[in-house]
Amino acid sequence: xxxxxxxxxxxxxxxxxxxxxxxxxLILAPVGGFIPVPTPAANATTLHIPAIIGGILEGxxxxxxIGLIFGLGSFLRAQLPLFKDPWVAILxxxxxxxxxxxxxxxxxxxxAAWVTLFAxxxxxxxxxxxxxxxxxxxxxxLLIAALALLAAAGLIYLARKQEAEVVAISxxxxxxxxxxxxxxxxxxxxxxxxxxxxxLGVGLTHGIPEIIVAxxxxxxxxxxxxxxxxxxGGARL
Amino acid sequence: MNRFEAREKTMENLELLRYITIxxxxxxGSPIHRLDPRxxxxxxxxxxLVVAFNGSYLGNLVLLATVLALVALxxxxxxxxxxxxxxxxxxxxVLAAFQVLLPSPAFSVAPRCSVLVRWPFLQLTDCTLRLVVxxxxxxxxxxxxxxxxxxxxxxxxxxxxxxxxxxxxxRLRFPAHEVALVLTIALRFVPxxxxxxxxxxxxxxxxxxxxxxxxxxxxxxxxxxxxxxxxPLFLISLRRAEELALAMEVRCYVGGTGRxxxxxxxxxxxxxVALGLAIAFAALMLSLDFTAADRALLPGLAPNF
Numbered sequence: 001x002x003x004x005x006x007x008x009x010x011x012x013x014x015x016x017x018x019x020x021x022x023x024x025x026l027i028l029a030p031v032g033g034f035i036p037v038p039t040p041a042a043n044a045t046t047l048h049i050p051a052i053i054g055g056i057l058e059g060x061x062x063x064x065x066i067g068l069i070f071g072l073g074s075f076l077r078a079q080l081p082l083f084k085d086p087w088v089a090i091l092x093x094x095x096x097x098x099x100x101x102x103x104x105x106x107x108x109x110x111x112a113a114w115v116t117l118f119a120x121x122x123x124x125x126x127x128x129x130x131x132x133x134x135x136x137x138x139x140x141x142l143l144i145a146a147l148a149l150l151a152a153a154g155l156i157y158l159a160r161k162q163e164a165e166v167v168a169i170s171x172x173x174x175x176x177x178x179x180x181x182x183x184x185x186x187x188x189x190x191x192x193x194x195x196x197x198x199x200l201g202v203g204l205t206h207g208i209p210e211i212i213v214a215x216x217x218x219x220x221x222x223x224x225x226x227x228x229x230x231x232x233g234g235a236r237l
Numbered sequence: 238m239n240r241f242e243a244r245e246k247t248m249e250n251l252e253l254l255r256y257i258t259i260x261x262x263x264x265x266g267s268p269i270h271r272l273d274p275r276x277x278x279x280x281x282x283x284x285x286l287v288v289a290f291n292g293s294y295l296g297n298l299v300l301l302a303t304v305l306a307l308v309a310l311x312x313x314x315x316x317x318x319x320x321x322x323x324x325x326x327x328x329x330x331v332l333a334a335f336q337v338l339l340p341s342p343a344f345s346v347a348p349r350c351s352v353l354v355r356w357p358f359l360q361l362t363d364c365t366l367r368l369v370v371x372x373x374x375x376x377x378x379x380x381x382x383x384x385x386x387x388x389x390x391x392x393x394x395x396x397x398x399x400x401x402x403x404x405x406x407x408r409l410r411f412p413a414h415e416v417a418l419v420l421t422i423a424l425r426f427v428p429x430x431x432x433x434x435x436x437x438x439x440x441x442x443x444x445x446x447x448x449x450x451x452x453x454x455x456x457x458x459x460x461x462x463x464x465x466x467x468x469p470l471f472l473i474s475l476r477r478a479e480e481l482a483l484a485m486e487v488r489c490y491v492g493g494t495g496r497x498x499x500x501x502x503x504x505x506x507x508x509x510v511a512l513g514l515a516i517a518f519a520a521l522m523l524s525l526d527f528t529a530a531d532r533a534l535l536p537g538l539a540p541n542f
Contacts, residue, residue, distance in 0.1 A: 008415040010490055014482035017422025018430070018474045024423060025430050046467060053471060065416065069423050076383050084379040086289055192368055213460060220464070221471040 005059035005101075016054060016062040020069035023050040027073050044206040047074065049214050051097035052176035056104045056169060056222055063097020063176075070096070082193045092183030099179045100172035107168035115159035115167050119152040133200070140204050147208060165226075166219060173218035174211050181207040261317075263388045269311040270389045273508040274398030280515035281386045287519045288378050293527035294367065295534060297374040303518070304381045311389050318384045322377060329376065333369045337361060350540055363540045396421045401502055414496065426477070433473050434466075441465050 008016075026047050051070055055063020071093030074083055083089040107115070126148030134141025151174070158167045185199040194202070264270065269277070288300055308318045350364035390398075400417030407413045438446075446462055531539035 008412045008492075010485050010492075011479075011482040013415050013418055014422065014478040014485065015475065016419045018426050018478040018481065019471075020419060020423035021426035021430050022470065022474050024427050025434060028427070029431070029434060046463065049467070050471070057475075061412075065419055069420065076387070084376050084383075086285060193372070209460065213463065216464060217467050217471070220468045221475075224468070224472060225475050 006061055008061060012058045012062050015058050016065045019050040019054045019062075020066045023047055023066060023070040024073045026050075027070075027077055044210045044213075046210070046213055046217070048093070048096045048177060048180045048210075049173075049217055051093070052100045052173050052214060052218055053221055055097035055099075055101040055176065056172055056218070057225065060098045060101040063101055064094050065097075067093045067096040067098070082188055085191055085193070087191055088184060088187045088193070092180065092187055095183060096176050096180045100176035103175045104168045104172035107171055108165060110164055110168070112159040112164075115164065116156050118171075119155040119159075122155070123148055123152045137200070140200070143204065143208070166223065169219050169222050170215045173215045176218075177211045177214040178207065181210065261388060262391050263313055263317060265312040267310060267312040267389070268507070269307065269385075271507075272389075272511055273502055273504045274390055274394040275402050275502060276504065276508045276512045276515075277386060277390055278395065278398045278402060279512060281382065283515050283519035284382055285379065287522045288375055288382070291375075291522060291527065292367070292371055293531045294370065294539065295530045296522065296525075296527035297371055297378065300378050300522070301374055304378050304385070307385060308381060311385060313385065313388050317388060318381045320384065322380050329373060333373065337365060337369060351537075353538070363538055366538065367540060392424050393421070396424065397498075397500060397502060414492065422481070426474075429477070430470070430474055433477075434470055437466055437469050437473075 047070060048067075051063050051067040054066040068090070071090035074093070075086055075089035107118070110118070126144060130141040130144035130148065132141075133144060155167055155171070158170075181203050185194070185203050188194045189196050189199050284300075284304070288297075291297060291300060305315075308315060350362040352360045352362050353366060354361040386395075396417055399420060400414060403411065403413035403416060405413075441462075446465065528539070
């Protein structure tokens with residue numbers, strides 16, 4: 001029986017509950033919750049991935065709920081003053097699972113032409129952004145430009161191979177991660193914990209590995225769960 | 238610490254994970270313990286709101302005193318309530334140093350901030366000083382408050398309280414019962430999934446994976462180690478969710494309407510008094526102008542907003 005996306009069926013309740021448990025577990029566990037990055041301050045995280053997967057698989061209410069519970073958990077366990085603030089720890093997290101759902105739905109049935117157009121738009125936006133960043137931080141700007149080009153090339157390659165589903169999942173995961181990084185850091189700047197410069201640095205050194213890991217894990221999990229043919233032969237999980 | 242010791246340490250921590258919950262409960266039978274969980278949640282929310290909004294010296298001192306009084310009232314040893322602070326202390330100090338050394342440009346040039354000390358390369362404004370002191374106080378207050386909530390209330394009571402508090406929203410078609418159920422499932426499944434995670438880690442370690450050392454120079458290898466851990470973890474949890482949904486449907490679970498509860502919460506007069514006090518306190522704190530009081534008490538040290 002097809003239910004509307006806002007209706008919380010038994011299945012959606014169970015998926016939301018269990019994925020929220022994964023995100024609490026990753027907050028508590030000594031391994032798995034962080035990506036070691038070579039910066040002295042802190043680690044990049046994988047904690048937002050359950051919300052992204054929930055949003056893609058079961059719709060935005062499930063994604064939003066998982067994000068909310070992740071936010072509550074990170075607020076209760078926070079050891080940084082930054083995350084002991086509900087405005088930073090809880091509010092932005094609700095949206096982690098909501099944006100990927102809409103991106104996924106929009107791109108799932110997109111044709112190769114649309115994806116190519118989207119990739120070109122991505123290059124244009126990233127171009128403007130990286131130029132602006134490059135005027136103050138040359139290295140960051142070049143890094144953003146290079147990554148955007150790589151991402152766009154990957155998207156066009158996948159679109160030409162008729163893998164709309166994989167494209168949709170990857171972009172959704174990247175958007176979900178960006179939602180987390182951008183909203184949390186914006187709130188941190190608004191609430192006066194970080195200066196805009198520091199936030200930009202943290203966003204790039206943490207955001208980029210977070211996006212890469214989130215895309216890889218989300219694609220692996222969602223394609224395996226939905227039994228989507230990924231075009232690669234060999235063993236499945 | 239060599240690789241093998243580090244790995245052993247990781248495995249030990251994983252085993253401990255089965256027994257810990259997100260918060261620790263300490264039964265002392267104090268008046269706060271006996272309050273209705275709904276009242277505790279509402280009071281907690283009101284206090285967190287006040288702490289998050291108050292950015293003055295005096296206001297935060299008052300809040301700190303209030304929070305410490307609550308700890309005394311709950312008969313919780315102070316060390317328990319403060320246990321979250323110790324591991325965070327070095328980070329707080331480093332952050333405070335950063336805030337002084339690299340102040341937000343908005344603060345160093347803002348016309349409303351005045352410079353207190355000027356060194357050759359940096360300057361300390363009253364805005365920065367207040368930010369550093371108030372952040373530290375606020376952090377302490379929040380650590381104590383959140384510990385207090387979980388020290389005085391079992392997690393299952395909290396889930397019940399959330400459900401009952403959200404119940405009026407069901408009239409607006411908000412799925413209150415379902416949201417509370419999701420929360421309960423999440424808390425219930427943490428130890429189950431922790432066990433699954435332990436199994437995955439053991440399986441990968443037996444194949445030569447190295448989860449222990451945290452050498453930052455090998456971060457690409459370290460990140461690649463995450464994939465064979467997280468991907469199976471997600472797939473196992475999704476399978477668990479599928480089984481859970483099936484089990485619930487087999488037992489004729491049809492959602493919240495007309496459901497009765499094993500434990501019924503009943504508010505006593507003391508609960509209403511406590512709630513009234515909490516709300517009155519929050520309203521008072523939000524309506525008072527602490528900035529003016531700061532300037533009267535600390536002339537020259539408190540900024541004008």
